[in-house]
Amino acid sequence: MIRVLVAKPGLDGHDRGAKVIARALRDAGMEVVYTGLHQTPEQVVDAALSEDVDVLALSILSGAHPTLVPRIMELVKENHMDDLLVLLGGIIPEDDVDPMINLGVAKVFGPGTDTNDIVAFIRGRVEVV
Amino acid sequence: MKDWDDIAQGILKGQKRAIARGLTWIEQGRNDGKQLAQKLFPHAGNAQVIGITGAPGVGKSTLVNALTLQLRSQGLRVGILAVDPSSPFSGGAILGDRIRMQDSVMDAGVYMRSFASRGHLGGLSRATFGALTVLDAAGFDKILVETVGAGQSEVEIMQLAHTTMVVLAPGMGDDIQAIKAGILEIGQVFVVNKADRDGVDHTVRSIRSMLALASEHPAWMPPILKTVAEDGRGMKELADALENHWQHLTDKGLLERFRWGQTEHLIEQAMADIGDRLVGRARSGQEWSHWVAEVGTGTREAEHVAEELWRQEWRED
Numbered sequence: 001m002i003r004v005l006v007a008k009p010g011l012d013g014h015d016r017g018a019k020v021i022a023r024a025l026r027d028a029g030m031e032v033v034y035t036g037l038h039q040t041p042e043q044v045v046d047a048a049l050s051e052d053v054d055v056l057a058l059s060i061l062s063g064a065h066p067t068l069v070p071r072i073m074e075l076v077k078e079n080h081m082d083d084l085l086v087l088l089g090g091i092i093p094e095d096d097v098d099p100m101i102n103l104g105v106a107k108v109f110g111p112g113t114d115t116n117d118i119v120a121f122i123r124g125r126v127e128v129v
Numbered sequence: 130m131k132d133w134d135d136i137a138q139g140i141l142k143g144q145k146r147a148i149a150r151g152l153t154w155i156e157q158g159r160n161d162g163k164q165l166a167q168k169l170f171p172h173a174g175n176a177q178v179i180g181i182t183g184a185p186g187v188g189k190s191t192l193v194n195a196l197t198l199q200l201r202s203q204g205l206r207v208g209i210l211a212v213d214p215s216s217p218f219s220g221g222a223i224l225g226d227r228i229r230m231q232d233s234v235m236d237a238g239v240y241m242r243s244f245a246s247r248g249h250l251g252g253l254s255r256a257t258f259g260a261l262t263v264l265d266a267a268g269f270d271k272i273l274v275e276t277v278g279a280g281q282s283e284v285e286i287m288q289l290a291h292t293t294m295v296v297l298a299p300g301m302g303d304d305i306q307a308i309k310a311g312i313l314e315i316g317q318v319f320v321v322n323k324a325d326r327d328g329v330d331h332t333v334r335s336i337r338s339m340l341a342l343a344s345e346h347p348a349w350m351p352p353i354l355k356t357v358a359e360d361g362r363g364m365k366e367l368a369d370a371l372e373n374h375w376q377h378l379t380d381k382g383l384l385e386r387f388r389w390g391q392t393e394h395l396i397e398q399a400m401a402d403i404g405d406r407l408v409g410r411a412r413s414g415q416e417w418s419h420w421v422a423e424v425g426t427g428t429r430e431a432e433h434v435a436e437e438l439w440r441q442e443w444r445e446d
Contacts (some may be wrong), residue, residue, distance in 0.1 A: 001157070001220075001245075001247075003153075022223055023223070025221065026216060026219060026221035026222060026223050027216070027218075027219050027221060028219065028221060029219045029220045029221045030221050031215075031221060031222045031224060031245045032221065032222065032223050032224065033224045033225075033227060033243050034223060034224070034225050034227075034228065035227045035228055035231070036225075036227075036228035036231065039231075042235065043231065043235060046145075046234070046235055047227060047234075049145055049146055049149060050145060050149050050234070050240060050241060050242060051149065051224075051227075051242060051243060052149035052150055052152065052153045052242075079146065080146075081146075
């Protein structure tokens, strides 16, 4: 069973996208922990750690990814969560994609991504016990 | 953290990551998860397990959050297990209990984990008992278990929790539903949450008259508390009531009897697991459709086929 945390770090108040993803992943047979809006990087990583998820799916629409994602990845490393797959979705400008990947994000999904592609990506990367 | 001995050591020290990984192994039903539970079992037996049940919408998660803050202010360490239903269609689940627990879970003295029921009936998940052993061994003083909240067939919590707390809210027609579900018989503490709403006294009165009818536990008269979990009202009184019940169990020497019942439940569940595995193997066997056809045309009885399949499987084991 694949377990995913869908998290909304930062201050933007729109979680329609996050909820669509959560439902799509559930319908694909995954267990999805959703923590609601306005999470700090510390809260996001604490939840991922406590819930022992395979995947951390971040949704950021506010443009704050250049500050939020580095902090989150730092905390992930501090806690030795080496086997965590981190995905980023939302509004991420083209030029920011590579820097996000360099931080350790496995893949960036932009607006209009087919949820089947996300499901397929996760299935391809997470070993199911 | 690769082997179960490392994980066990981490759990005994109360490390969040070790606890989290141990719970995953147990939930996956892995063999090292079973070894882990066995290794930890002697270290468990100190925590009060508190079950929280009640219909959806009465505010169970918010109550758990507020109660956790109260228990933390008393210096107690709190473990939380929250169970949500799995989808019967995809097997997936959305686990949303953390949303309402944000105030309390960041604390180092709190560990919270969401479980999906994974098709297990009874309002809990199959891993609950093993998970309780882990949290108990990790040194949590109080373990709060929030059930699915379907409001019916939630009786299993009674076998795992020392103290079962039934949560209701005014004006939901809950009183009648609660009687139907047999939920009133399992509560040692009753909470009427959202007590700032109209109709609280009516709800309290109906619980009281219901309890008066069922006088099977004269040794312990369940208290009925009014709370507003949203702003923390009534939490001190609730924590006291839960502590009183714990004292009652300890003073009367009832914990031994409880542990016996819990162990019986463990064996029953292990037997049911074996049954499930046999069903799975029979269904994927080559003769399955043959048996279905036989029963469907009235050639054989279902029970007869079941016995035959059971005998076959048993020989192969």
